[in-house]
Amino acid sequence: YAFxxxxxxxxLIKILSRGFCIDDFTFLRDPWNWLDFMVISMAYITEFVDLGNISALRTFRVLRALKTITVIPGLKTIVGALIQSVKKLSDVMILTVFCLSVFALIGLQLFMGNLRQKCVRWP
Structure with missing residues:
Protein backbone atom coordinates (compact mmCIF):
# COMPACT_ATOMS: atom_id res chain seq x y z
CA TYR A 1 0.00 0.00 0.00
CA ALA A 2 2.84 2.36 0.77
CA PHE A 3 4.46 2.13 -2.66
CA LEU A 12 -0.56 13.53 -9.02
CA ILE A 13 2.28 16.03 -8.62
CA LYS A 14 3.25 15.52 -12.27
CA ILE A 15 -0.36 15.84 -13.43
CA LEU A 16 -0.92 19.02 -11.41
CA SER A 17 2.30 20.60 -12.64
CA ARG A 18 2.12 19.66 -16.33
CA GLY A 19 -1.53 18.88 -17.03
CA PHE A 20 -2.99 15.52 -17.98
CA CYS A 21 -3.23 15.10 -21.75
CA ILE A 22 -4.28 18.17 -23.74
CA ASP A 23 -1.18 20.35 -24.36
CA ASP A 24 2.44 19.63 -25.27
CA PHE A 25 4.67 18.30 -22.48
CA THR A 26 1.70 16.97 -20.53
CA PHE A 27 1.69 13.87 -18.37
CA LEU A 28 0.50 11.39 -20.99
CA ARG A 29 2.89 12.60 -23.72
CA ASP A 30 5.74 10.64 -22.14
CA PRO A 31 5.61 6.84 -22.67
CA TRP A 32 7.10 6.22 -19.21
CA ASN A 33 4.20 8.10 -17.69
CA TRP A 34 1.82 5.84 -19.63
CA LEU A 35 3.52 2.92 -17.92
CA ASP A 36 3.20 4.61 -14.52
CA PHE A 37 -0.46 5.38 -15.16
CA MET A 38 -1.21 1.77 -16.15
CA VAL A 39 0.66 0.35 -13.14
CA ILE A 40 -1.14 2.64 -10.72
CA SER A 41 -4.55 2.04 -12.26
CA MET A 42 -4.01 -1.75 -12.21
CA ALA A 43 -2.94 -1.54 -8.57
CA TYR A 44 -6.17 0.21 -7.63
CA ILE A 45 -8.33 -2.03 -9.82
CA THR A 46 -6.91 -5.21 -8.31
CA GLU A 47 -7.21 -3.74 -4.81
CA PHE A 48 -10.81 -2.56 -4.88
CA VAL A 49 -12.44 -4.86 -7.45
CA ASP A 50 -12.45 -8.59 -6.80
CA LEU A 51 -11.25 -10.03 -10.10
CA GLY A 52 -10.02 -13.30 -8.65
CA ASN A 53 -6.38 -14.22 -8.43
CA ILE A 54 -4.70 -12.15 -11.11
CA SER A 55 -1.28 -11.82 -9.60
CA ALA A 56 0.16 -11.71 -13.11
CA LEU A 57 -0.93 -8.08 -13.34
CA ARG A 58 1.22 -7.27 -10.34
CA THR A 59 4.30 -8.17 -12.33
CA PHE A 60 3.85 -4.96 -14.30
CA ARG A 61 5.05 -3.11 -11.21
CA VAL A 62 8.52 -4.40 -11.97
CA LEU A 63 8.48 -2.46 -15.23
CA ARG A 64 8.81 0.79 -13.28
CA ALA A 65 12.42 -0.16 -12.64
CA LEU A 66 13.05 0.15 -16.38
CA LYS A 67 12.59 3.88 -15.99
CA THR A 68 16.03 4.10 -14.38
CA ILE A 69 17.59 3.12 -17.70
CA THR A 70 16.82 6.56 -19.12
CA VAL A 71 18.15 8.33 -16.01
CA ILE A 72 21.56 6.62 -15.75
CA PRO A 73 23.54 6.89 -19.04
CA GLY A 74 26.00 4.10 -18.21
CA LEU A 75 23.13 1.72 -17.55
CA LYS A 76 21.62 2.64 -20.91
CA THR A 77 24.87 1.62 -22.64
CA ILE A 78 25.00 -1.69 -20.78
CA VAL A 79 21.36 -2.53 -21.56
CA GLY A 80 21.88 -1.62 -25.23
CA ALA A 81 24.89 -3.93 -25.47
CA LEU A 82 22.96 -6.70 -23.73
CA ILE A 83 20.06 -6.40 -26.17
CA GLN A 84 22.43 -6.52 -29.15
CA SER A 85 24.17 -9.62 -27.81
CA VAL A 86 20.85 -11.41 -27.23
CA LYS A 87 19.85 -10.63 -30.82
CA LYS A 88 23.08 -12.21 -32.07
CA LEU A 89 22.57 -15.27 -29.85
CA SER A 90 19.09 -15.99 -31.19
CA ASP A 91 20.38 -18.58 -33.69
CA VAL A 92 22.27 -20.38 -30.94
CA MET A 93 19.17 -20.44 -28.74
CA ILE A 94 17.05 -21.86 -31.58
CA LEU A 95 19.64 -24.60 -32.21
CA THR A 96 19.78 -25.42 -28.49
CA VAL A 97 15.99 -25.73 -28.23
CA PHE A 98 15.95 -27.94 -31.33
CA CYS A 99 18.64 -30.27 -29.92
CA LEU A 100 16.90 -30.48 -26.55
CA SER A 101 13.63 -31.33 -28.29
CA VAL A 102 15.30 -34.11 -30.30
CA PHE A 103 16.89 -35.62 -27.19
CA ALA A 104 13.60 -35.34 -25.29
CA LEU A 105 11.82 -37.27 -28.03
CA ILE A 106 14.56 -39.92 -28.06
CA GLY A 107 14.28 -40.24 -24.27
CA LEU A 108 10.51 -40.63 -24.51
CA GLN A 109 10.87 -43.41 -27.06
CA LEU A 110 13.61 -45.22 -25.13
CA PHE A 111 11.94 -45.18 -21.72
CA MET A 112 8.32 -45.51 -22.82
CA GLY A 113 6.65 -48.05 -20.52
CA ASN A 114 9.86 -49.05 -18.69
CA LEU A 115 9.22 -46.99 -15.59
CA ARG A 116 5.61 -48.02 -15.08
CA GLN A 117 4.82 -48.80 -11.43
CA LYS A 118 8.46 -48.57 -10.36
CA CYS A 119 7.87 -45.79 -7.83
CA VAL A 120 4.60 -47.10 -6.41
CA ARG A 121 4.67 -48.91 -3.09
CA TRP A 122 2.17 -51.76 -2.97
CA PRO A 123 0.87 -52.99 0.40
Whole structure:
Protein backbone atom coordinates (compact mmCIF):
# COMPACT_ATOMS: atom_id res chain seq x y z
CA TYR A 1 0.00 0.00 0.00
CA ALA A 2 2.84 2.36 0.77
CA PHE A 3 4.46 2.13 -2.66
CA UNK A 4 1.12 2.53 -4.41
CA UNK A 5 0.53 5.66 -2.36
CA UNK A 6 3.98 7.02 -3.18
CA UNK A 7 3.55 6.35 -6.91
CA UNK A 8 0.09 7.91 -6.83
CA UNK A 9 1.45 11.00 -5.07
CA UNK A 10 4.26 11.29 -7.62
CA UNK A 11 1.84 11.00 -10.53
CA LEU A 12 -0.56 13.53 -9.02
CA ILE A 13 2.28 16.03 -8.62
CA LYS A 14 3.25 15.52 -12.27
CA ILE A 15 -0.36 15.84 -13.43
CA LEU A 16 -0.92 19.02 -11.41
CA SER A 17 2.30 20.60 -12.64
CA ARG A 18 2.12 19.66 -16.33
CA GLY A 19 -1.53 18.88 -17.03
CA PHE A 20 -2.99 15.52 -17.98
CA CYS A 21 -3.23 15.10 -21.75
CA ILE A 22 -4.28 18.17 -23.74
CA ASP A 23 -1.18 20.35 -24.36
CA ASP A 24 2.44 19.63 -25.27
CA PHE A 25 4.67 18.30 -22.48
CA THR A 26 1.70 16.97 -20.53
CA PHE A 27 1.69 13.87 -18.37
CA LEU A 28 0.50 11.39 -20.99
CA ARG A 29 2.89 12.60 -23.72
CA ASP A 30 5.74 10.64 -22.14
CA PRO A 31 5.61 6.84 -22.67
CA TRP A 32 7.10 6.22 -19.21
CA ASN A 33 4.20 8.10 -17.69
CA TRP A 34 1.82 5.84 -19.63
CA LEU A 35 3.52 2.92 -17.92
CA ASP A 36 3.20 4.61 -14.52
CA PHE A 37 -0.46 5.38 -15.16
CA MET A 38 -1.21 1.77 -16.15
CA VAL A 39 0.66 0.35 -13.14
CA ILE A 40 -1.14 2.64 -10.72
CA SER A 41 -4.55 2.04 -12.26
CA MET A 42 -4.01 -1.75 -12.21
CA ALA A 43 -2.94 -1.54 -8.57
CA TYR A 44 -6.17 0.21 -7.63
CA ILE A 45 -8.33 -2.03 -9.82
CA THR A 46 -6.91 -5.21 -8.31
CA GLU A 47 -7.21 -3.74 -4.81
CA PHE A 48 -10.81 -2.56 -4.88
CA VAL A 49 -12.44 -4.86 -7.45
CA ASP A 50 -12.45 -8.59 -6.80
CA LEU A 51 -11.25 -10.03 -10.10
CA GLY A 52 -10.02 -13.30 -8.65
CA ASN A 53 -6.38 -14.22 -8.43
CA ILE A 54 -4.70 -12.15 -11.11
CA SER A 55 -1.28 -11.82 -9.60
CA ALA A 56 0.16 -11.71 -13.11
CA LEU A 57 -0.93 -8.08 -13.34
CA ARG A 58 1.22 -7.27 -10.34
CA THR A 59 4.30 -8.17 -12.33
CA PHE A 60 3.85 -4.96 -14.30
CA ARG A 61 5.05 -3.11 -11.21
CA VAL A 62 8.52 -4.40 -11.97
CA LEU A 63 8.48 -2.46 -15.23
CA ARG A 64 8.81 0.79 -13.28
CA ALA A 65 12.42 -0.16 -12.64
CA LEU A 66 13.05 0.15 -16.38
CA LYS A 67 12.59 3.88 -15.99
CA THR A 68 16.03 4.10 -14.38
CA ILE A 69 17.59 3.12 -17.70
CA THR A 70 16.82 6.56 -19.12
CA VAL A 71 18.15 8.33 -16.01
CA ILE A 72 21.56 6.62 -15.75
CA PRO A 73 23.54 6.89 -19.04
CA GLY A 74 26.00 4.10 -18.21
CA LEU A 75 23.13 1.72 -17.55
CA LYS A 76 21.62 2.64 -20.91
CA THR A 77 24.87 1.62 -22.64
CA ILE A 78 25.00 -1.69 -20.78
CA VAL A 79 21.36 -2.53 -21.56
CA GLY A 80 21.88 -1.62 -25.23
CA ALA A 81 24.89 -3.93 -25.47
CA LEU A 82 22.96 -6.70 -23.73
CA ILE A 83 20.06 -6.40 -26.17
CA GLN A 84 22.43 -6.52 -29.15
CA SER A 85 24.17 -9.62 -27.81
CA VAL A 86 20.85 -11.41 -27.23
CA LYS A 87 19.85 -10.63 -30.82
CA LYS A 88 23.08 -12.21 -32.07
CA LEU A 89 22.57 -15.27 -29.85
CA SER A 90 19.09 -15.99 -31.19
CA ASP A 91 20.38 -18.58 -33.69
CA VAL A 92 22.27 -20.38 -30.94
CA MET A 93 19.17 -20.44 -28.74
CA ILE A 94 17.05 -21.86 -31.58
CA LEU A 95 19.64 -24.60 -32.21
CA THR A 96 19.78 -25.42 -28.49
CA VAL A 97 15.99 -25.73 -28.23
CA PHE A 98 15.95 -27.94 -31.33
CA CYS A 99 18.64 -30.27 -29.92
CA LEU A 100 16.90 -30.48 -26.55
CA SER A 101 13.63 -31.33 -28.29
CA VAL A 102 15.30 -34.11 -30.30
CA PHE A 103 16.89 -35.62 -27.19
CA ALA A 104 13.60 -35.34 -25.29
CA LEU A 105 11.82 -37.27 -28.03
CA ILE A 106 14.56 -39.92 -28.06
CA GLY A 107 14.28 -40.24 -24.27
CA LEU A 108 10.51 -40.63 -24.51
CA GLN A 109 10.87 -43.41 -27.06
CA LEU A 110 13.61 -45.22 -25.13
CA PHE A 111 11.94 -45.18 -21.72
CA MET A 112 8.32 -45.51 -22.82
CA GLY A 113 6.65 -48.05 -20.52
CA ASN A 114 9.86 -49.05 -18.69
CA LEU A 115 9.22 -46.99 -15.59
CA ARG A 116 5.61 -48.02 -15.08
CA GLN A 117 4.82 -48.80 -11.43
CA LYS A 118 8.46 -48.57 -10.36
CA CYS A 119 7.87 -45.79 -7.83
CA VAL A 120 4.60 -47.10 -6.41
CA ARG A 121 4.67 -48.91 -3.09
CA TRP A 122 2.17 -51.76 -2.97
CA PRO A 123 0.87 -52.99 0.40
Missing amino acids: TGIYTFES
